[in-house]
Amino acid sequence: MNTVSTRNPARPARPTGADAAATPAARRAREQAALREKILAAARDLFVRQxxxxxxMRRIAEAIEYTPPAIYTHFRDKSELMRExxxxxxxxxxxxxxxxRRVHDPVERILRAGLAYIAFAVEHPNHYRLMFMSPPPCEAEPDSECLRGIGDPEQDGYAFLNFSVADAITQGRFRPEFRDAEFVSxxxxAGVHGLASLLITHRDDPLINWHGVEKLSRGMCESLLRGMLTDPRSLDPRTRKAPKPKGAAS
Amino acid sequence: MNTVSTRNPARPARPTGADAAATPAARRAREQAALREKILAAARDLFVRQxxxxxxMRRIAEAIEYTPPAIYTHFRDKSELMRExxxxxxxxxxxxxxxxRRVHDPVERILRAGLAYIAFAVEHPNHYRLMFMSPPPCEAEPDSECLRGIGDPEQDGYAFLNFSVADAITQGRFRPEFRDAEFVSxxxxAGVHGLASLLITHRDDPLINWHGVEKLSRGMCESLLRGMLTDPRSLDPRTRKAPKPKGAAS
Incomplete structure (x- = not known):
């Protein structure tokens, strides 16, 4: 599998350094990288819709008006495309x-991770549909490429959440019934997935008068966390800095 | 559109009263009702998968090994089938x-509705996929048949939730930031949908060690509600009957 120099699928990889000179080879390399991105985008769209x-592979080639051999140059088969x-x-x-990762307070980190997750889904609905709203994409052919990074909080969002929850539990931040990090995660x-997926599937439903994404995201993440925390007021940074006297409204 | 005498799609409608006698006409009526159920089940399955x-309509007929005319006797077209x-x-x-509806306490009613919703989804994953995990099923052809019952808590689950939330708000049960019934609903x-849909899509994912459905459902509904309630202890029936003195741990 080729490697790519960018994590942003929308931006084609460009050769760097000496290769960046305006030579025919550099131009061809850029064109090939752009074609690779085009194949990936068309495949994602088709996988989501159909x-x-x-x-x-033929259908993917048709969608971008190329012949199948042109796309086989980039991906050996459909499962390689899906893995990428x-x-x-x-x-x-x-x-x-x-x-x-540098957010010191684990509860604050969990809250911000939840908001970031929903924002990602709303900004990239097709990525999100393929990742979490379809049967697991790697299910058919799980291989070492798919499993690489699983459990590593630097590469696996679920592991990041899980580690942050474990941190918060160690600090005694969660109520007794929420002291199993897997369960809490x-x-x-499920809470952030529910909001993300309803907004993707039903946002244009004329029967639902949706509140704003930002307000709903905070409503979801804050009420879930408040419901789990030993001291729900610890979620509010102002309260954390200057704790209210006992008995004051939270 | 024909009417059916049962709400359970798995059980074919049977003629009642005098028609129930063992006559050839009664047998034919039963066979037609059974075929109608077969068509509906095959259509649901195909709509979900493809x-x-x-x-x-031809594809649906093939799936149950009938000719297209046989299914057109029951449903004028695909959209009539989808509406049914x-x-x-x-x-x-x-x-x-x-x-x-007879659960007196609105917060208890919301909690039990949430648990019932998740249980429905887990028991009927194909129903649930079609209802909430695909683009709104009636989107293409919304008509009076689809809209009938919308907003009526006796026919519309979302309205039932909304009315219960409004009840609880009127009783002062929710915190100030959760006093808009639409927003809270x-x-x-989103919370119950998230758990339901992850369990449907990812329950067999070998990378996730899911806790039990009952435990997760309670975890979701109770933590969301606790996070929204003025007095989280009011969720616990034992506490409600014998309120703890002010200042006791919740």
């Missing part, structure tokens, strides 16, 4: 979480 | 909620 099983999509999309999400993940 | 757009599935499935869910719906 399901992985129903889509052929899977790897990139999970990396993109993990990168968003990684920006939060599953409930939190 | 998407509404991709499925033809939509009507039945939403009625089945609303019927589960309706059993809870949207967050609660």
């Amino acid at each position: 399901g992985y099983e129903a889509v052929s 999509l899977c790897r990139r999309d999970f990396e993109t999400l993990a990168a968003r979480f990684l920006r939060l 599953q409930v939190l993940w | 998407g509404y757009e991709a499925v033809s 599935l939509c009507r039945r499935d939403f009625e089945t869910l609303a019927a589960r909620f309706l059993r809870l 949207q967050v609660l719906w």
Whole structure:
């Protein structure tokens, strides 16, 4: 599998350094990288709309007006294409979480990870559909490429959440019934997934008068966390800095 | 559109009274009712797996080894079939909620509706996929049949939730930031939807060690509600009967 120099699937990889000179070889390399991105985007779109099983390499080639051999130059088969999509999309999400690793307070980190997760889904609905709203993308052919990074909080968003929850539990921040990190992570993940997926599937439903994404995201993450915390007021940074006297409204 | 005497799609409608006698006409009526159920089940399955757009009446007929004319006797076209599935499935869910209408305490009613919702989804994954995990089923052809019952808590599960939330708000049960019934309903719906849909899509994912459905459902509904309530202890019936003195740990 080729490697790519960028994690942003929308931006084609460009050769760097000496190769960046305006030579025919450099131009061809750029064109090939751009074609690779085009194949990936078309495949993601087709997998989402028609399901992985129903889509052929020929169909992907047709969608971008290329011949099948042109796309086989980039991907050996459909499952290699799917693995590349899977790897990139999970990396993109993990990168968003990684920006939060320096948030010292684990509860604040969990809250911000939840908000970042929903924002990612709303900004990249097709990525999200393929990652979490379809049967697991790697299910058919799990291989070492798919499993690489699983459990590593730097590459796996679920592991990042799980580690942060374990941190918070160690600090005694969760109520007794929420002291199993796996259990808490599953409930939190389900909460943010629910909002993300309803907004993707039903946002244009004329029968529902949706509140704003930001307000709903905070409503979901804050009420779930408040319901789990020993001291719900610890969620509010102002309260944390200057605790209210006991008995004051929280 | 024909009417059916049962809300349970798995059980064929049977003629009642005098018609129930063992006559050839009664046998034919039973066979036709059974065929109608078969068509509906096959259509639901195909719509879920291949998407509404991709499925033809011919394909549905093939799936149950009938000719297309045989299924046109029962449903004028694909959209009539979809409307019938939509009507039945939403009625089945609303019927589960309706059993809870006599639960006096609105917060207890919301909690039990949430648990019932997740249980429905897990028991009927294909119904649930079509209802809430695909683009709105009636989107293409919304008509009076689809809209009938919308907003009526006896026929519309979302309205049932919304009315219960409004009840609880009137009683001063929710914190100040959770006093808009639509907003609270949207967050609660998203929470139960998230758990339901992850369990449907990812339950067999070998990378996730899921806790039990009952435990996760309670974890979701109780933590969301606790996070929204003025007095989280009011969720616990034992506490409600014998309130702890002020200042006691919740």
